[in-house]
Amino acid sequence: MAELTLYSYWRSSAAYRVRIALNLKGLAYQQVAVHLVKDGGEQLAPAYQQMNPQGLLPLLVDHVCGRETKIAQSLAIIEYLDEVFPVPSLLPTEPALRAQVRALALHIACDVHPLNNLRVLKYLSTELGVADDAKTQWYQHWVHSGLKAVEQGLAVFDGKLSLGQRPGYLEACLTPQVYNARRFNCDLDAYPRILAMTARCEALEAFKQAAPEVQPDAT
Amino acid sequence: MAELTLYSYWRSSAAYRVRIALNLKGLAYQQVAVHLVKDGGEQLAPAYQQMNPQGLLPLLVDHVCGRETKIAQSLAIIEYLDEVFPVPSLLPTEPALRAQVRALALHIACDVHPLNNLRVLKYLSTELGVADDAKTQWYQHWVHSGLKAVEQGLAVFDGKLSLGQRPGYLEACLTPQVYNARRFNCDLDAYPRILAMTARCEALEAFKQAAPEVQPDAT
Known part of the structure; x- marks a missing residue:
């Protein structure tokens, strides 16, 4: 199982941001599709809401030492990635x-x-x-x-x-x-x-x- | 002149966030009022737009060594304050x-x-x-x-x-x-x-x- 799992939808531009950030850092990740339109939106289904009560995409799950850290909000994910995997950086130094x-x-x-x-x-x-x-x-x-x-x-x-x-x-x-x-x-x-x-x-x-x-x- | 100047409006909740952050850090600041309603909104007037093209509040100006750093967006300001004035911190360590x-x-x-x-x-x-x-x-x-x-x-x-x-x-x-x-x-x-x-x-x-x-x- 991949260490990083991204709950994503191909056209979600917030998920697109995180895919770019992961790629810029050269991090491998597993992608799980959450369809924003089908069945009234899979992001609103109980299975997803339980993981992310915000009911929005993306969600990153970082599997560290058997623990799961779930992070909502694309910019919170990007800040997290930059703190945990600092090279190459995504933000300037100054x-x-x-x-x-x-x-x-x-x-x-x-x-x-x-x-x-x-x-x-x-x-x-x-x-x-x-x-x-x-x-x-x-x-x-x-x-x-x-x-x-x-x-x-x-x-x-x-x-x-x-x-x-x-x-x-x-x-x-x-x-x-x-x-x-x-x-x-x-x-x-x-x-x-x-x-x-x-x-x-x-x-x-x-x-x-x-x-x-x-x-x-x-x- | 204060080192920190906050362009603010009393009822702007984004400005309110930054006032809290500044107070939690015990930082003195000068406040300049930008009226969001008067004259169609002073935030849209050329004088303010020149400082902050986003035309929104708040704006923090940090006067450092004769240079002015202008920062828009309340969350960018709070992150900046936490980086430049790290004690007391506003974010957890982990x-x-x-x-x-x-x-x-x-x-x-x-x-x-x-x-x-x-x-x-x-x-x-x-x-x-x-x-x-x-x-x-x-x-x-x-x-x-x-x-x-x-x-x-x-x-x-x-x-x-x-x-x-x-x-x-x-x-x-x-x-x-x-x-x-x-x-x-x-x-x-x-x-x-x-x-x-x-x-x-x-x-x-x-x-x-x-x-x-x-x-x-x-x-």
Whole structure:
């Protein structure tokens, strides 16, 4: 049995972040698919909720010395991986720079992604009766509002990746968000720094192997 | 001039988190009020956006050796404070426990708070024409969905605070969320662990002095 097990769904962009982080660290892991749509969402089934009461993906299970450590929330998982498997690091060394990385990643993880999550889009349709085109506008509104700020924030890296020549925590959050934005037809031309950073990452094996379409549960 | 400046709004629960963290560390700071409602929101004015393109509160400015480090996102600020001013710590020492704290804090910061943020409630009203009672239901739905999971997650602390006898990162996120939930009349009786933890914290000076009502800009 693998030491690390990731409960994941191919299109979950939070799970995608963790797959990138695991690959960047060269960590082997077993993947268990949790289908976010089938049967009203397997993440809401008792078997999964017992492991992760948050009812969201991803969940990492670290099997250490016969004990199981279960960790919810993609950013908590990435911080854990960086603490337990520190080489290669995913965060810069200097506190001020670590803070810039976290602030950009958190802007994506708090202020863009949760608003456009499947469960929220579903609530908009079913509970509030929001029509499809208004829902698309909602989606694009939060993407653009977030990416505009991230574009400005990336200036601090001066055309480099967040770890100089290497990607890390920041790119693990940014690339899945760009993937989502493209999926929902957001025009990204106004974000040259984001596009350049993402293009560099998408060419790397760690990112290629984390991409939604190549996951075992992709349909 | 103070070494630390916090751009804050008395009722911003993200700013409230950072005020708690600063107080727990015994750090002096200067507070600058950014009014989230007046004139369409001072956080959207060019003067503030230039400092923080995310256009959200809080923002911490650390004046170190004549240089200014500007940090957005409450959780990035708390991580920074814990790295730069490590005593007293806000996170447990053990990685698995640090991960549990972060996972609970992130569930609040990602999956509850941003959905109920002022800018989102405003979008629901003005762009989607959502009526007040449906908006209240939306608010309470995400609060209950989040707090239910947090209540279960707190079991790991076995009736203690996240640092044993001391509060830290977790309580800095939980207490403002409970404050918000009460403000919007959410019934919290189903969450005894949350209520007990919050009650212990609210009796402490660090939390009392961070409370919205005692801030200089409170009205």
